[in-house]
Amino acid sequence: MPDGAVMPLCEPCHPQPNTPPAVVLDNLVLERGGKRLIDGLSMTVPAQGVTAVMGPNGAGKSLALRLIAGLIAPSAGRLECMAGEETRRRIAFVFQKPVLLRRSVRANLDHALRTYGTPRRERAERLAELLALGQLTELAERPARVLSGGEQQRVAMVRALAAAPKVLLLDEPTASLDPQATAAIEALIRRAVDDGVSIVLVTHEAGQAQRLADNVCFLHQGRLREAAPAAAFFHSPSSVEARAYLAGELLI
């Protein structure tokens, strides 16, 4: 690479020594019904820190997370888990609409621990930890699906943490939450970051991205329009689309 050339963020071919990125997306395409919903998406999920994914409704943010999680197969392109199979199994997902089992809060978390293969003798202790982490101890025996939206979101969040994930995909985890519930979720995110989890956070809240994110990827119409360190992105977005989005101007 010649001197002075601008190196794209987290260029896949230049991993930092000792910390290869967790996941690399290389020119991913997703077609449905002749439409390119994801159009040549290349981005890197670093081994640590928070990557915010922003963009207007329908930009393809949720689809991008599903691709990273391996829940849908790309029509073209490559997706690589640098740390191998082990990482792939330890990508946890918190969906835009929380999906909770028809069981108590405790049983939901226990199910997750069993599914993630936590050894039997560690389970009770981990379960108590997770309940405390999500401030759910009081609610442990309640049916999960009668909880409030914010409480459900906290269950979904600590359930994902039950995986002891390497990568945590969060799809608008605080949309429709009150400030206090939002703060609780953000605290959980910070703790996970401190534990070395790499987080991909889809959010529409610029404030939240500024508080939490190291880098921002901006998507529009299935394409990556901008990838920049958070400070730079919010100070002076380089793409027209990102500028319009942040100014609250409608994008099609």
Added chain:
Amino acid sequence: MQDFGAAFAEAFALIVGLDAELVAIIGLSLRVTFSAVIIACLLGLPLGALLAVGRFPGRGVVIVVISALMGLPPVVVGLAVYLMLSSAGPLGVLQLLYTPTAMIIAQAVLVTPIVAALTRQVVEDLHGEYDELLRSMGSSRLGTIATLLWDARYSLLTAALAGLGRALAEVGAVMIVGGNIAHVTRVMTTAIALETSKGELALALGLGIILVCLSILINAGLLGLRRTAERLAYA
């Protein structure tokens, strides 16, 4: 009318006095039907779950066939099982015809499609909701089926109760393969048919009353299940 009044009085006397024959018939009925429903659940739950979760060639055909079998007249099931078990049939050597075992088989054949079809429906809906979550958790195929069956437990109990109601009420299948032999294969419905045709209404009425009560009990159970499921948001 005089006779009916007397018959009713006698019927109640039989019930209250726990008449030995009445109790024996009810006991056999319950034994046959419960055994059949348990077998039908053991077969129908995994079959339905597999059809809901699996993707294999011929799946659509199996689903259609099972749905069709759901509405099969009991006499036809009785006839089919009779042909299988009769001494000229493929299972004739077992000499099961006119035994309670034959009745259990016939009712299990009758109820299995009901349990399988309802299970398929319920589990498929739930799978649509849970699929991405369970896949993101790396759940195994077996783990996924177990999760779905457990979380559909209220609806599945409903399916089992529906099967129980149908088996308890049917007369055609048990009549054909059981033969309605006194003290051996005589159950509530076949006894009612026989006693009524003989004009001996007391026992028929007594059994009829018990059947109605059981039916009410089953439906109360269904309602209770639905209420509980809704209260817990598990519906």
